Amino acid sequence: MKKLFIAVLIPLFIYACSEDDTYSNPIACENNGISKGTSCECPAEYTGVHCEFFKRPRAIFIDTIAFKGFPEFNGSSQWDPDGRPDIYFYITSQSKHILSHAQYENDADPLQWYVYVPDEPLRVSSSSDILFALIDFDGPTDPGEYVDRYVSKIWDPTVGYPEKFDKHMDAGTHFILSLSYEL
Numbered sequence: 001m002k003k004l005f006i007a008v009l010i011p012l013f014i015y016a017c018s019e020d021d022t023y024s025n026p027i028a029c030e031n032n033g034i035s036k037g038t039s040c041e042c043p044a045e046y047t048g049v050h051c052e053f054f055k056r057p058r059a060i061f062i063d064t065i066a067f068k069g070f071p072e073f074n075g076s077s078q079w080d081p082d083g084r085p086d087i088y089f090y091i092t093s094q095s096k097h098i099l100s101h102a103q104y105e106n107d108a109d110p111l112q113w114y115v116y117v118p119d120e121p122l123r124v125s126s127s128s129d130i131l132f133a134l135i136d137f138d139g140p141t142d143p144g145e146y147v148d149r150y151v152s153k154i155w156d157p158t159v160g161y162p163e164k165f166d167k168h169m170d171a172g173t174h175f176i177l178s179l180s181y182e183l
Helices: 002-024
Strands: 059-068 087-093 096-100 114-116 122-124 130-136 145-152 164-168 174-182
Touching (some): 087 122, 096 122
Antiparallel strands (some): 087 096, 087 130, 130 145, 164 174
16 A cells, blocks of 8 residues: 555655746747747737847838938039939838828939928838839929939847837938837
8 A cells, every 4th residue: 555655645745846947947038028938928019939039110201301421422423413412212121102292302412311200100110112213303294313222121120129220221211211110
């Protein structure tokens, strides 16, 4: 009878210890996640078993657009007969028009910052390529020529949610977008 009691008690003891072991060694959570035993409760901006990944935002909003340092010449010639380019910009995503700044900057100075604040923040996708383009306005019947352009996704899952998207376009124009996010 004593052997039967020990034979039943030892497996029960081992089972009980293994259950307790789960709770005495909870899962490690990153980025201020809260351990809930075998899982993590992640903050709103993180996901993953250990809260190790940034969550893809539902939307990104461009709050401000600023640029300077665009090419002063079109190759070896001037953009316009009267000198500097008459600049305007537009933004598209997957052939969807997002913004075209209707007012152009006459004889734009490449050393000056040009800042545009839309009436409402511009909503863009976190997964689509976005085309940012500066155009030399040549008149209402002429679409103009590219002064500079840049194609990129705005959101990078390895970086998170920066407030600024600070890049240089293909021909060197420095542009900065102020961003906000919907998670």
